[in-house]
Amino acid sequence: MNTTTLKQKFAEIFGTQQAPRVFCAPGRVNLIGEHTDYNGGHVFPCALSFNTYVAGALRTDGQVRLYSLNFEKTGIITADIQHIAYDKKQDWANYPLGVLAVLLKREYPLHTGVDLLFWGDIPLGAGLSSSASIELATGVAANHLYDLRIPNFELSKIGQEAENKFVGMNSGIMDQFASAMGKKGHAILLDCNTLSYQYAPLDLRGVSILICNTNKPHNLIESKYNERRAQSEHALKQLQSKLPIHALGELTEEEFEANKQLIQDPVERKRAKHAVYENRRTLLAAQKLQQGDLKAFGQLMNASHVSLRDDYEVTGQELDAMAEAAWAQPGVLGARMTGGGFGGCVVALVQDEAVEAFKHDVAKLYTARTGYMPDFYVASAEDGARELN
Numbered sequence: 001m002n003t004t005t006l007k008q009k010f011a012e013i014f015g016t017q018q019a020p021r022v023f024c025a026p027g028r029v030n031l032i033g034e035h036t037d038y039n040g041g042h043v044f045p046c047a048l049s050f051n052t053y054v055a056g057a058l059r060t061d062g063q064v065r066l067y068s069l070n071f072e073k074t075g076i077i078t079a080d081i082q083h084i085a086y087d088k089k090q091d092w093a094n095y096p097l098g099v100l101a102v103l104l105k106r107e108y109p110l111h112t113g114v115d116l117l118f119w120g121d122i123p124l125g126a127g128l129s130s131s132a133s134i135e136l137a138t139g140v141a142a143n144h145l146y147d148l149r150i151p152n153f154e155l156s157k158i159g160q161e162a163e164n165k166f167v168g169m170n171s172g173i174m175d176q177f178a179s180a181m182g183k184k185g186h187a188i189l190l191d192c193n194t195l196s197y198q199y200a201p202l203d204l205r206g207v208s209i210l211i212c213n214t215n216k217p218h219n220l221i222e223s224k225y226n227e228r229r230a231q232s233e234h235a236l237k238q239l240q241s242k243l244p245i246h247a248l249g250e251l252t253e254e255e256f257e258a259n260k261q262l263i264q265d266p267v268e269r270k271r272a273k274h275a276v277y278e279n280r281r282t283l284l285a286a287q288k289l290q291q292g293d294l295k296a297f298g299q300l301m302n303a304s305h306v307s308l309r310d311d312y313e314v315t316g317q318e319l320d321a322m323a324e325a326a327w328a329q330p331g332v333l334g335a336r337m338t339g340g341g342f343g344g345c346v347v348a349l350v351q352d353e354a355v356e357a358f359k360h361d362v363a364k365l366y367t368a369r370t371g372y373m374p375d376f377y378v379a380s381a382e383d384g385a386r387e388l389n
């Protein structure tokens with residue numbers, strides 16, 4: 001849908017003459033560094049060409065009206081800008097409402113109401129951060145419409161707070177950060193402990209980033225995501241009885257091995273092991289990419305999947321079936337689950353000339369094992385949340 005159509009829909013649905021402005025915020029794919037963000041480690045995502053778009057205009061009264069062309073059944077959701085509250089029945093609208101609530105809590109002057117019309121082309125529930133992109137689309141729209149002058153970096157933290165405190169999903173910063181700060185042609189190496197980051201050129205010479213959607217929907221709110229986070233935090237507490245660390249991401253593999261007995265529960269020990277090793281893999285992978293060693297990068301992706309499967313236990317049979325099918329194909333440098341897990345997508349590095357055969361053969365193997373039909377998208381790294389003219 002182009003911006004002209006979105007503007008027409010805005011007039012139709014809200015019945016207003018006022019011309020809206022249009023904004024967008026992308027989804028993301030994480031190349032490596034999974035379940036490391038809330039463990040104070042590194043992540044390596046890039047923003048995608050899939051986006052949430054929003055057409056928005058301020059109102060003269062205090063009403064907030066929200067509508068999504070992806071969830072038309074929910075209809076128009078209304079709220080009073082002074083009294084925004086979470087309500088499960090508001091469904092998808094809790095994401096934009098959460099962002100407005102956080103802005104108000106931080107005392108940004110949202111002095112009038114607003115009409116916001118959403119539409120997105122990010123596959124839903126696929127682990128490509130459709131929720132974070134709704135938050136960032138709302139953030140960037142509010143930022144411009146109310147003239148708040150908040151840097152995108154800060155908008156990512158506002159999005160995360162909405163997700164954590166309003167929606168109740170204890171996610172880390174990765175998704176919102178990637179959606180806010182994405183850069184065309186680059187991945188972002190983000191240190192989630194300090195929030196320092198650098199852009200890494202994605203110079204893949206003849207290799208494609210292929211996203212393989214299991215089409216097994218994942219719902220992190222109802223999944224074991226919050227439990228994994230609690231297990232990691234408990235493991236950290238036990239290590240802190242001896243080590244002066246703030247996060248698992250501060251440990252090397254050697255330091256972890258020398259101290260892991262401090263963690264009583266073997267399951268929590270495995271969770272912590274993943275967080276430590278995955279963080280080190282991510283740093284190494286970024287280095288390999290810079291050196292142009294995609295083969296080594298791919299092998300680190302494979303090791304990441306195995307660790308997420310065996311130690312962090314967030315894959316499940318669909319993601320494992322997809323990764324295994326990918327590993328068996330010629331021209332594949334590496335493949336791993338991406339995002340929160342428990343369904344969603346696998347990301348693979350595939351030589352350009354092998355892509356078509358890959359899709360055909362992986363689909364066959366995957367469907368035979370799981371009964372689901374997969375989808376495939378070639379990813380390109382794009383810019384973060386912004387106004388569209």
Ligand code: GLA
Nearest residue numbers: 034035171172173174339340
């Ligand atoms: C979800 C969360 C992120 C991150 C990933 C796992 O996408 O929103 O913060 O924890 O899972 O790496």
